[in-house]
Amino acid sequence: xxxxxxxxxxxxxxxxxxxxxAPVQLVLFGDYESAPTGTVHELLRGxxxxxxxxxxxxxxxxxxxxxxxxxxxxxxxxIGAAQEGKFWEMHELLFRHRLTLGTxxxxxxxxxxxxxxxxxxxxxxxxxxxxxxxDDLREGIQKGVQNIPALLVNGQLLTRELTARNIRAAIDEAxxxxxxxxxxxxx
Numbered sequence: 001x002x003x004x005x006x007x008x009x010x011x012x013x014x015x016x017x018x019x020x021x022a023p024v025q026l027v028l029f030g031d032y033e034s035a036p037t038g039t040v041h042e043l044l045r046g047x048x049x050x051x052x053x054x055x056x057x058x059x060x061x062x063x064x065x066x067x068x069x070x071x072x073x074x075x076x077x078x079i080g081a082a083q084e085g086k087f088w089e090m091h092e093l094l095f096r097h098r099l100t101l102g103t104x105x106x107x108x109x110x111x112x113x114x115x116x117x118x119x120x121x122x123x124x125x126x127x128x129x130x131x132x133x134x135d136d137l138r139e140g141i142q143k144g145v146q147n148i149p150a151l152l153v154n155g156q157l158l159t160r161e162l163t164a165r166n167i168r169a170a171i172d173e174a175x176x177x178x179x180x181x182x183x184x185x186x187x
Contacts, residue, residue: 011132012060012079013139015087018048022056023178024171027152029060029140031075033068037149038095040162044151047164051171059091061136062148070101072133077106079129081115089113 026044030037044057061078063071074094081090093109094101107121123129140150144157151158153170160166 009079009129009132010082012082012087012136013058015082016056016058017045017088018056019053020056022054024051024055024174025152025154026055026057026171027060028057029062029136029145029150029152030148031061031063031068031071032078032094032101033071033074033098034064034148035098036162038098040149040151040167041091041095043162043164043167047167047171050168054175055171060140061133062140062145062150063133063137064148072130073103073106073124074101075133075136076127076129077110077124079132080117080120080123081110081113084115084117086110086113086115090115 026047028037028040028044030040032038041059048055048057061072061075063075065072078087078090078094081087090109090113093113097105097109103121103124106124110117110120117123143152143155149162151162151167151170153167154174158166158170160170
């Protein structure tokens with residue numbers, strides 16, 4: 001009897017946009033059925049262009065399943081797509097189709113972004129990626145996330161409203177703190 005090969009799953013903390021060693025790390029907690037999360041995501045995508053070399057942006061799944069019944073499966077589908085390097089493509093598509101996130105739709109979106117896994121639907125139905133969504137949820141809770149969207153700037157939960165102005169201010173403060181720390185080291 002041939003033993004099934006166990007392939008390690010790539011977790012969301014290893015998926016990011018921007019510079020790997022950027023001085024400012026942005027982590028957005030949210031879910032795919034949340035319109036405000038989609039808005040903040042778009043804002044952060046724009047900020048990556050405004051602050052080249054200075055930002056690293058990651059997304060963590062924090063499905064509010066009491067409000068958004070399909071958000072958990074959508075998060076699982078994004079992790080499934082990530083296993084073929086299609087996380088961000090799937091991520092964008094899920095936000096665009098946030099009102100149609102049923103399981104069969106998720107399979108179609110995976111195909112649309114280029115996922116080749118013939119067992120994608122079975123793995124999605126069986127919850128193969130569910131634990132990884134739970135890992136993100138646990139991380140969010142440990143960091144003080146209670147509602148979404150929630151943004152961490154260099155590990156600190158931003159308590160201000162997530163507007164472009166407030167996020168830019170937090171980035172500028174983080175860059176200034178980094179610069180100040182670097183000057184003290186040189187002194």
